[in-house]
Amino acid sequence: MEQFQSAYQEEKERLDRTLDEVEARLRELRSIPVYTGHDFTEQILESGREAQRQQLEKSVREPYFGRLDFEERGKEASPLYIGKVGVADADGRKPLIIDWRAPVASLFYSFTGGDSAAYEAPEGLIEGLVYLKRNIVIRKGILERVVDTFNKDSEGPAVSDEFLVYRLGENKDNRLRDIVSTIQAEQDLIIRAAKNTALIIQGVAGSGKTTVALHRLAFLLYQYKEQIKAERMVIFAPNHMFIDYISEVLPELGVGDIQQSTFGDWAARVLGLEEAPTDGADTLTRWFDRGEPNGERPDDEALPGRYKGALAFQAVLDRYLERIESGCVPDGDFEPWDGNRLPRETILQWFEGEYKHYPAARRKERVLARIHRWIEMELKKSPSPTALKERKKKAQQREKAYAKKWPELEAAALYKNLFLTFGGKKGDGSDGEIVSAIPAGIYKETRDYLKKGQVKDEDLAAMLYLHSRIQEIEGNLTFDHVVIDEAQDFSPFQVAVLDRFVKGHSFTILGDLSQGIHYYKGVRTWEEMQALFAPQETAYFALTRSYRSTMEIIEFANEILKKGVGTDLLAVPVFRSGEPVKLKPAVGEERLAAISEALDQVLAGTHRTVALLTRTMSEAEELHRDLMDQGRDVHLIDGDQRQYAGGISVLPVYLSKGLEFDAVLVTDVDRSRYGPQDARLLYVGCTRALHELWLMHGDQLPEYVPDKVSADV
Numbered sequence: 001m002e003q004f005q006s007a008y009q010e011e012k013e014r015l016d017r018t019l020d021e022v023e024a025r026l027r028e029l030r031s032i033p034v035y036t037g038h039d040f041t042e043q044i045l046e047s048g049r050e051a052q053r054q055q056l057e058k059s060v061r062e063p064y065f066g067r068l069d070f071e072e073r074g075k076e077a078s079p080l081y082i083g084k085v086g087v088a089d090a091d092g093r094k095p096l097i098i099d100w101r102a103p104v105a106s107l108f109y110s111f112t113g114g115d116s117a118a119y120e121a122p123e124g125l126i127e128g129l130v131y132l133k134r135n136i137v138i139r140k141g142i143l144e145r146v147v148d149t150f151n152k153d154s155e156g157p158a159v160s161d162e163f164l165v166y167r168l169g170e171n172k173d174n175r176l177r178d179i180v181s182t183i184q185a186e187q188d189l190i191i192r193a194a195k196n197t198a199l200i201i202q203g204v205a206g207s208g209k210t211t212v213a214l215h216r217l218a219f220l221l222y223q224y225k226e227q228i229k230a231e232r233m234v235i236f237a238p239n240h241m242f243i244d245y246i247s248e249v250l251p252e253l254g255v256g257d258i259q260q261s262t263f264g265d266w267a268a269r270v271l272g273l274e275e276a277p278t279d280g281a282d283t284l285t286r287w288f289d290r291g292e293p294n295g296e297r298p299d300d301e302a303l304p305g306r307y308k309g310a311l312a313f314q315a316v317l318d319r320y321l322e323r324i325e326s327g328c329v330p331d332g333d334f335e336p337w338d339g340n341r342l343p344r345e346t347i348l349q350w351f352e353g354e355y356k357h358y359p360a361a362r363r364k365e366r367v368l369a370r371i372h373r374w375i376e377m378e379l380k381k382s383p384s385p386t387a388l389k390e391r392k393k394k395a396q397q398r399e400k401a402y403a404k405k406w407p408e409l410e411a412a413a414l415y416k417n418l419f420l421t422f423g424g425k426k427g428d429g430s431d432g433e434i435v436s437a438i439p440a441g442i443y444k445e446t447r448d449y450l451k452k453g454q455v456k457d458e459d460l461a462a463m464l465y466l467h468s469r470i471q472e473i474e475g476n477l478t479f480d481h482v483v484i485d486e487a488q489d490f491s492p493f494q495v496a497v498l499d500r501f502v503k504g505h506s507f508t509i510l511g512d513l514s515q516g517i518h519y520y521k522g523v524r525t526w527e528e529m530q531a532l533f534a535p536q537e538t539a540y541f542a543l544t545r546s547y548r549s550t551m552e553i554i555e556f557a558n559e560i561l562k563k564g565v566g567t568d569l570l571a572v573p574v575f576r577s578g579e580p581v582k583l584k585p586a587v588g589e590e591r592l593a594a595i596s597e598a599l600d601q602v603l604a605g606t607h608r609t610v611a612l613l614t615r616t617m618s619e620a621e622e623l624h625r626d627l628m629d630q631g632r633d634v635h636l637i638d639g640d641q642r643q644y645a646g647g648i649s650v651l652p653v654y655l656s657k658g659l660e661f662d663a664v665l666v667t668d669v670d671r672s673r674y675g676p677q678d679a680r681l682l683y684v685g686c687t688r689a690l691h692e693l694w695l696m697h698g699d700q701l702p703e704y705v706p707d708k709v710s711a712d713v
C-alpha cells in the first residue's frame with residue numbers, strides 16, 4: 001500500500017511538471033498570430049504550428065499512458081513516458097513524451113519479463129534492462145490510476161494482466177476505441193511489421209484484428225512518413241455501418257484522411273458504375289433467410305461466387321484478352337478515299353510493335369490518332385481544292401466507320417461481350433473453346449442477368465481485372481497500403497486484382513475462417529491467399545488470444561467451434577470472469593414474454609449496448625415491432641444503415657459480424673433453425689458479447705451447443 005501511495009505521489013508530481021511544461025508550450029504557440037496571408041512558406045509554417053497546437057491540446061488532456069524504466073547498456077536508467085503523441089522538451093533535444101510508435105516504445109509492448117530486453121532502432125539493435133513497466137490512467141489532465149504491470153524489485157508475476165483486465169471490463173459505447181495503452185506483444189509484432197509485405201492474419205473472434213489493423217495504419221504513417229500518404233491508404237470493410245463503427249479510432253490516434261470503403265463502392269468508382277452492386281437481398285435471403293437450417297452446400301466449383309473469385313477465372317480472362325487484343329486491328333487496309341490506302345500491315349506494326357508497351361485501350365487511341373495525322377498529311381497532297389474537299393468529306397466518313405470496327409476496349413463492355421457475343425454459340429470454334437471453360441450453369445445465369453443490364457458483386461473482380469489490363473491505372477488510383485478486414489469473405493481473385501493497384505504488395509489482410517459465414521464466396525484456407533505472393537513477399541500471423549469476451553463466453557463459443565465447425569483454431573481467453581452464459585427457453589406463446597424478461601434483466605445492469613440477434617431479417621423486423629409496441633427504445637439494423645447508434649439493437653445474426661455489444665441475446669436457438677451448417681453463424685453471434693450472453697432457445701438445442709451451463713437465472 002505504502003509502495004502504491006508513493007508510486008501515485010511520484011506520478012502525480014511528474015504529471016504536474018509535465019502539464020506545466022506542455023501548457024507553457026501551448027501558450028507560447030497560441031501567442032503567435034495565426035498567419036492568413038498568401039506566402040506559401042508562411043502557410044506551410046502555419047499549418048505545422050496548427051498541427052502542433054492540436055497535438056499539444058490532446059497532450060494536455062492525456063499526456064501519456066505508460067512509463068518504462070529502461071537502462072540501455074552502458075548508459076544510465078531513465079524513465080520513458082509514452083503517449084499517443086510525442087512531445088520534445090523545451091530545448092527540443094530530449095523527448096518529454098515519446099510517441100507510442102517510436103522504436104523505443106516498442107519495448108513497452110514487447111517486453112514480457114526476463115533479465116534483458118532489446119528493441120530494433122534505425123541504428124541497430126539496442127539492448128538493456130527493464131526495471132519498471134507502469135500503466136498510468138490520466139483523464140482530462142487528472143491522474144486516475146497507477147498500475148505496475150512489471151517491477152523488477154517485486155515478487156509478483158513477470159508481467160501481469162491486471163491493467164488489461166481492468167480495461168476489458170469497461171462497458172463499450174457505439175464506437176470502437178484505440179488500445180494504445182494495452183497493445184499486446186503478439187499484436188505489436190503485426191502493427192510494426194515492415195511495409196512491403198503482404199501480411200495475412202488469422203485471428204479468432206475478438207482477438208483485435210480490426211483494432212490492430214487501424215493501429216498498423218497509424219504506425220506505417222509514422223514510420224514511413226516520407227514514402228506514404230494517408231490519402232493513399234485504404235481500409236476495406238464489409239459495410240457502411242461498420243465503417244462508421246470504426247471511424248473514431250484513426251482520428252483518436254492523430255491520423256486523418258485514410259480512405260475507408262467497401263470493395264463494391266471502390267470498384268464502382270474505378271469502373272464508373274452508377275452504383276455498387278452488393279450481395280443483393282436475393283443472395284442474402286437465399287443463404288440466410290430461409291428460416292430453416294442451411295442445408296444447401298453445392299460443390300465449391302458450382303458456386304458462382306467461388307468460381308468467379310478463383311484464379312481459374314482469371315486464366316479464362318487472360319485467354320479472352322489475348323484474343324481480343326490480337327483481333328483488335330480490323331481486317332483489310334484503311335482506304336480514306338478510293339485510290340489511297342494505308343496497309344493493314346503498317347497499322348498492325350504500330351499497334352503490336354511500336355506501341356506494344358502501352359495497355360490496349362491506349363494503343364487503340366494512339367493508333368487512331370496516328371491514322372488521323374496520316375490522313376491530314378495525305379490530304380495535303382490533293383491536286384486541287386475540289387479534290388481536297390471531296391477527299392476530306394470521304395475520309396471523315398471512312399475514318400469514323402473504321403474506328404467503329406475496333407472492339408470497345410472498356411471493362412463493362414468487354415465483360416458483357418464475353419458472355420453475350422464472344423465465341424458465338426457456346427462451344428463454337430476456338431473463341432467458343434475459351435468460353436466453354438466457364439461452368440455451363442454459371443455461364444447461363446450470368447448471361448441472363450447481363451442481358452438485362454445487371455451486374456453482381458461477384459463480377460466486380462473480373463471487371464476490375466479487365467479494366468486494369470486494358471487501361472492504364474491512373475496514379476491517383478494506386479495505393480501505398482491496403483487493409484482488408486473480414487478477408488475470409490474476399491476471394492483470391494479480388495486480392496490479386498487489388499495487388500495490381502498497390503505498391504510493393506503492401507497489404508494487411510485479416511480474417512477468421514471460423515467466421516466465414518458467406519459460404520458462397522470467400523476462402524476456405526489462407527493458403528489460397530498466400531499463393532498469390534512469392535514466399536518472401538508474404539508473412540502469416542495467427543492471433544489466438546481473445547480480448548473481447550469473458551472466459552465464460554469464450555469457453556462456450558469454443559465448444560461450438562469444436563463440435564460444430566470442427567476446427568482447432570480455438571480462442572484463448574484473457575483471465576476475465578463474468579456471468580455464466582444463460583440458456584433460457586423462449587418458444588411458442590411464451591417466446592416474446594421470455595425475451596422481454598431476459599432483456600429487462602440485462603438492462604438492470606450497467607450495460608450500454610445490448611443486441612438481440614435473430615436468425616432472419618424478417619424475425620428481426622417482427623421482434624423490433626413487438627419491442628417498440630412495448631414502448632422500448634430499440635433500433636432495427638437491416639443492412640442499409642450508414643450509422644451505428646448504440647443502445648439496444650435488433651438485427652439478424654449475419655449482420656452482427658465485426659460489431660460488439662456489452663450484452664447479447666440470441667433468439668430462436670433451436671435445431672430446426674440452426675442446422676449443422678449454421679455453427680459458424682451461431683459462433684459469430686455468441687462472440688459479439690463482451691460481458692453477458694443469453695441464448696433463448698426452443699425445444700431442442702443444436703447438437704453443437706453445450707447445454708451444461710447454469711440455466712437458473
Ligand SMILES: Nc1ncnc2c1ncn2[C@@H]1O[C@H](COP(=O)(O)OP(=O)(O)OP(=O)(O)O)[C@@H](O)[C@H]1O
Pocket residue numbers: 164167168177178179182183184187203204205206207208209210211212512515547548657658659660687
Ligand atoms: N490489446 C488490447 N487491449 C485492450 N482491448 C483490446 C486489445 N485487443 C483487442 N481489444 C478489444 O477487443 C475487442 C475486439 O477487438 P476487434 O473488434 O478489433 O477484434 P476482431 O478480431 O476484429 O473481432 P471479430 O473478428 O470478432 O470481429 C475490442 O473491444 C477491442 O477494443
